[in-house]
Amino acid sequence: MSEIVGGIFTSHVPAIGQAMARGSQGDPYWKPFFDGFVPIHDWLGRVKPDVAVVFYNDHGLNFFLDKMPTFAIGAAAEYRHEDEGWGISGYKPFPGNPDLSWHIIEQVVAAGFDPVSCQSMVVDHGVAVPFELCWPGTRSWPVTLVPICINTVQHPLPSPARCLALGRAVGEALRAWDGDERIVVLGTGGLSHQLDGTRAGFINVEFDRFCLRHLATSPEALAEYDSLELVELAGSQGVEFINWIAARGALGDTVRELASNYHVPISNTAGATLLLEAAEPALA
Ligand code: DHB
Numbered sequence: 001m002s003e004i005v006g007g008i009f010t011s012h013v014p015a016i017g018q019a020m021a022r023g024s025q026g027d028p029y030w031k032p033f034f035d036g037f038v039p040i041h042d043w044l045g046r047v048k049p050d051v052a053v054v055f056y057n058d059h060g061l062n063f064f065l066d067k068m069p070t071f072a073i074g075a076a077a078e079y080r081h082e083d084e085g086w087g088i089s090g091y092k093p094f095p096g097n098p099d100l101s102w103h104i105i106e107q108v109v110a111a112g113f114d115p116v117s118c119q120s121m122v123v124d125h126g127v128a129v130p131f132e133l134c135w136p137g138t139r140s141w142p143v144t145l146v147p148i149c150i151n152t153v154q155h156p157l158p159s160p161a162r163c164l165a166l167g168r169a170v171g172e173a174l175r176a177w178d179g180d181e182r183i184v185v186l187g188t189g190g191l192s193h194q195l196d197g198t199r200a201g202f203i204n205v206e207f208d209r210f211c212l213r214h215l216a217t218s219p220e221a222l223a224e225y226d227s228l229e230l231v232e233l234a235g236s237q238g239v240e241f242i243n244w245i246a247a248r249g250a251l252g253d254t255v256r257e258l259a260s261n262y263h264v265p266i267s268n269t270a271g272a273t274l275l276l277e278a279a280e281p282a283l284a
């Protein structure tokens with residue numbers, strides 16, 4: 001029987017990818033962020049997942065403003081990384097898991113969601129940077145990928161409550177999957193940041209800390225905000241936190257928090273990582 005082993009939540013800033021390519025992880029600017037991955041590497045070494053279901057957002061690479069799905073689920077045999085303008089490259093192709101992807105798509109449609117199914121899909125730094133953070137320098141990725149893309153770009157965005165519900169439906173689908181995989185769930189993006197407009201540079205430490213405190217135990221409290229309140233509190237790109245809310249939903253009601261890290265700034269962003277272990281056994 002397959003099992004959801006836990007969730008990894010991390011910022012996906014392109015400059016993190018540039019820092020890894022340069023080998024700058026130990027520099028004073030970067031060390032406080034990369035130190036957050038020490039417990040995550042230990043944990044990954046112990047639980048050895050073989051599938052990663054990744055809730056993330058596309059940044060104008062695979063979807064642009066002319067066609068913007070609210071939810072899109074990859075069902076490809078392989079996903080290539082492409083650089084949408086940040087100068088990061090060289091990521092190995094990500095092997096897909098089409099059987100599991102289609103199972104998830106079927107189950108979430110049955111649960112009342114209407115995702116776009118993508119049998120061909122390229123992924124940007126929202127997937128590639130977190131993969132390289134989790135499994136730096138590996139010759140081949142140790143997990144297959146199911147990418148679940150949430151619109152955080154073109155308003156109206158899905159509400160945090162809807163994202164939590166989607167994540168819960170994905171979690172149900174994973175628990176009903178008749179495989180033997182060990183599944184890790186990733187939520188990428190955030191925390192607070194705003195890259196443009198009059199509030200460019202906006203960071204909200206108090207709200208970020210509130211989110212980090214509540215994600216494990218009371219995600220419902222975070223899902224009470226509407227999308228525009230989230231823009232106000234987290235910044236226009238800080239709304240990427242809805243990817244974290246969806247990923248948290250997939251983990252089931254009870255989780256154990258194993259590690260948390262928060263450092264400001266990483267590039268223009270409040271950099272954060274969180275590691276939650278799933279406490280609910282898979283359904284027999
Ligand atoms: C930055 C953060 C992001 O989430 C992103 O997608 C692009 C850039 C930044 O901090 O520069």
Ligand code: FE
Nearest residue numbers: 012189190240
């Ligand atoms: Fe982003």
